[in-house]
Amino acid sequence: MSDEMEALESMSGASIRYIPDFLDDADQHRIHQQLREQMQWSQQHVTVFGKRHLIPRLEAWHGDRGACYRYSGTDHPPHPWTEALDELRSRLKNFRRDLHFNSVLGNCYRNGDDAMGWHSDDEPELGPEPCIASISLGAVRDFRMKHRSRKDLEPVKIALQSGSLLIMEGETQQHWRHSIPRRRGLNAPTERINLTFRTIQGVNEPTD
Ligand SMILES: O=C(O)CCC(=O)C(=O)O
Numbered sequence: 001m002s003d004e005m006e007a008l009e010s011m012s013g014a015s016i017r018y019i020p021d022f023l024d025d026a027d028q029h030r031i032h033q034q035l036r037e038q039m040q041w042s043q044q045h046v047t048v049f050g051k052r053h054l055i056p057r058l059e060a061w062h063g064d065r066g067a068c069y070r071y072s073g074t075d076h077p078p079h080p081w082t083e084a085l086d087e088l089r090s091r092l093k094n095f096r097r098d099l100h101f102n103s104v105l106g107n108c109y110r111n112g113d114d115a116m117g118w119h120s121d122d123e124p125e126l127g128p129e130p131c132i133a134s135i136s137l138g139a140v141r142d143f144r145m146k147h148r149s150r151k152d153l154e155p156v157k158i159a160l161q162s163g164s165l166l167i168m169e170g171e172t173q174q175h176w177r178h179s180i181p182r183r184r185g186l187n188a189p190t191e192r193i194n195l196t197f198r199t200i201q202g203v204n205e206p207t208d
């Protein structure tokens, strides 16, 4: 077992699984290109202490009709599923029958200066124990996790590979925060797209 996998197994209150090779090389390149071209990317602003800042990455929210999501301080109605997003959603379901998602948040880190700060995916519309499936394509970036209150627990770092899948579920979001730090001097390919498949409660939920 790799050091990373061992670290994940011992994370108190977290339920996490990392699959480094969920997509093969050919699929990774094709899907990355399709997502870059077909998702509705935009750079949002956020207001902190009354000052407007551009968020350091591009974002795109896609999903079933009605799957509205509030992130970066704004409500977002979804753009429709694209072919590549739908393909990935089916692959997740084939991988594990109980993985049903009605929406997906895309983040595009254009280079090593783009990043995401510490947070949990604990918005009320995701419910108390959200299952989130995160697929990464392109540049390898560190995904950091730290426990919200237990300072005795070491932070965890996973270098998310292109084509990898990370599943976070159970109480993970209640106890742990995560972030993607800046990475200066990142070598090519510098761009990374990450997709987090999510379920907005009360919208087209599965009946089986
Ligand atoms: O880019 C990543 O791997 C993490 C994205 C993330 O945490 C989010 O979209 O909430």
Ligand SMILES: [Mn+2]
Residues within 6 Å of the ligand: 119, 120, 121, 178
């Ligand atoms: Mn997150």
